[in-house]
Amino acid sequence: MADNITLTIDGKMVEVPPGTLIVEAAQRLGITIPTFCYDERLRSVGACRMCLVEVEKMPKLVASCATPVAPSMVVHTKNDRVIKAREGVLEFLLINHPLDCPTCDKGGECPLQDLTYAHGPAVSRYRENKIRFIEDINQKFDDKPLGPEIILNRNRCIMCYKCVRIVRDLAGEADLGVFKRGAFTNISNLNEVAYADEFSGNTVEYCPVGALLSRSYRYSIREWLLKKATSVCNLCPVGCNMNVEWSAGRVYRHMSRRNREVDDGWLCDRGRYGFDIFSAADRLFKPHIRRGSTLEPCGFDEALIVVSKHLRKIIDQNLGMQVAAVGSPTLSNEEAYAIRHFFDDVIKTPEIDFQTDMAHPVESGIIDLVGLDGAIRDLERDTVFVIVGADPAVEQPVATLLIKKAVSIRNARAIFIGSYDKRLGHFPITNIRIPYGAEGHALEHISNRLENKAASDDIRLNEEALNEIEELARKGERVHIIAGRNFFNHPDRAGFLAAMLRLRKLANARLSILPPQSNFIGVSHFGLFGDVDHSFNKILERIDSGEIKTLFVFGSNPVDEFPDRKFVLDTLKKLEFLVVVAPFMHPTASLAGAVFPQAMLPDYGGTFTNIEGRIQLFEPMSDRPHVAVRPAWGILGEIADLINLGRIWYHDREIRDEIARQLKGMAVLAHMPSDGFLFPFRSQEELETRPVNLKTLPARKNEHSYILQFAQSVHHQGWLTEKSNNLMRISGREAILIHPEDAARDGIVENQAVTVSNSDESITVTARITTHVNRGEALLVNSFTGQPANKLMSRDSSITYVSVKGI
């Protein structure tokens, strides 16, 4: 490391590492140089000239955001020459700026407004006409939609290129470009391609003027009327910090709340625009109880009394074993703990689980391995990513930014092993295509090479890519094996895991198994984990056999999620009493005897645990809890009171205090630091290698059968995101991808409606023909509950065989 450089800024000495920019060095002294185009996370372009400063012995003023420091530099940021230049730059920027601040979304939080106030000229000398980009002569505003959500007003743009850099350098896409030149320079996309990559909302948040707008927020409220609740996104397990901005009980938008350790200020579009799930029109605000065949709305107390009477009877007769409870991996840690405590200690039943979308639950030995190896920030230092059975760009978008950064800036290699092709923006990656279920086999090929053993001939793989991985692993590169969603429903999970552990050891790699749901790690560790004997699948069987008569469902929707929809429906109907805590009247809630409206973010407070094991606090949108809806602990606490056990909890803080007292190493929960704290959840002992016994690969049943796989998209993940109008506007339609050869054989053409069926059930979707999937396999993307995919799945096997026929 070269020696630090000492320079003088405004008469003060500062010592910084070489390569530091003047603007950053000034920051260390507490001197703020005004900027528009500068962002420390993006490449400097020196486009706006706002940051001009004087450097002694340099004839012209220099852009401090693009000039690295040099030894003995003497910088002036406040002398007359600089002040005059700033005034001049602002005067130029305002020449064609429309000054429509009263109707501009950015008004009140606009860097151009603020910096003009601080440094600008009070009057304009420009008397000529402003250049105006007229998009539609019939429209009052010159707003041009770039895509379903992002809208551009080119008149306001000051050409800082931040949006273009966010799209290119961060998301790695190429949707936006800079067109024309001179005064007519403008940002645009190609007309036929809608701009909707997974980070598009960041361009709006970081636009220094009101040029980029969100359709969901445009012209809805003034910024200064919004109150902010510090929150954590729960639509994926990265746990990006954000502010929920609300007024009068309505959420208007999500803005990032920069946590350098987690999100570094970015939010993906799912997290940013999913805010309207909270205020969806059919959101449940009243409890319902069943009278005869109908569910009728009722008061909270009435519903609580019905449930507590039932439970009192069960407790009195000592029939706790007949009760089961299932949660959801999106519940808070406090809710998970409360559910465990209530059903374990009060009702005395071991039947507690949360994995309501998996027929084959993750066993305790594996659950201790789930999570990221190391911290999120460490991802950018890895040099080889072996991503197997995962699509992190969809599952954990913001963490994937660091993989993209490693690939684009540090030339790391990203190698995807899977049965269909993935992408990482436009960044170069290698896709190693394998037959469905062959993840373990592919990893064994690599491990065998590293041990100089002969490879088996079970599958054929891209030799070139294998050679590359072998070579990189031998060179001692930092290899990171990442598994994801497809690991959890893999037909040979044990074999897959053993193969990963073997490769991990041979390549001296890190191994991360990333859960797709937001609080999978927290919920399983704070109480909802039911081992294999008490999994939801076993609970269903015991309901079927009559052993379990009462079921509580918190936050999940097994009818729409769990394999074999018909079995779930039939089984739940056999219950004597079903209690569902739900934000919507979904198909599971419709079967219930009592339904309670569930509190959603930001109705209530609590903590989530993200993939790196960081426990983070989220707060309700006001100090006064929303009376109509309650979190799981709120409902259980009142039920406990009614069955004469005394109310257990009034506030999420009490539960944290209780956990802090009871669980080892959790004392810090009583005093949550604002940026969360890292708790090492992953068990290192479980990482010992184990013998690899791979199952034979599943074969298609006959020439017309397909093995069906399921993929989600960034904007759509299931029944919950379906409630967001914003996300549904951005998200693509559901489709089934099939290989051209299969399509030709079965007479299916692009965009044709097809029925996808197993022996009993079928759904109708649109066919897309692509070589991105294997022959004999089909990929259902963006599945909606209108055509429920779980109809086609089986509880006995992770493999779904279907036939596909054109309509």
Add this chain to the structure above:
Amino acid sequence: MEQTTKGQLSKDSITEILRLKAAYPHRKSAILMVLHVVFDQYGYIDREALSQAAELMELPLVDFEQAASFYTLFPNQPVGKYHIQVCRTLSCHLRGAKELVDMLREHLGIGVGEVTSDGLFSLAEVECLGSCGTAPMMQINDAYYENLTRSRIISILDELKTKVRNG
């Protein structure tokens, strides 16, 4: 200018683009040269051919489009047999370029960016062509016409028309 189907790069163009792709350490550096290849084949930047070129170069189409839009010498639609480009930058502007453009519009009966119905002339305003000492000036295809006056422009256009009539 070799003749080919619309929206389809010729064999020669494809060979040249693939040569350019390999010739630069960064493929992006070849963008301007690729635009020239497309322009040489069509006389303008054909959208479909350009997207074919982008695919060959394995670069996003928007990179080509934005570069093409920067340069007035890459028109994005077919131009006349004689493509008239009038400089509108400072020196020419001060010496009456705007009036010349108005006069040309009236004389040819077309607006800026349009082609005459006989396909003979098209009109464009462009930035500085580097001939400020002889302002105002225009470029017709590859030739410069300098120190322009109204009458000189009319005689230049008549001359070109005669040339066409005489084959």
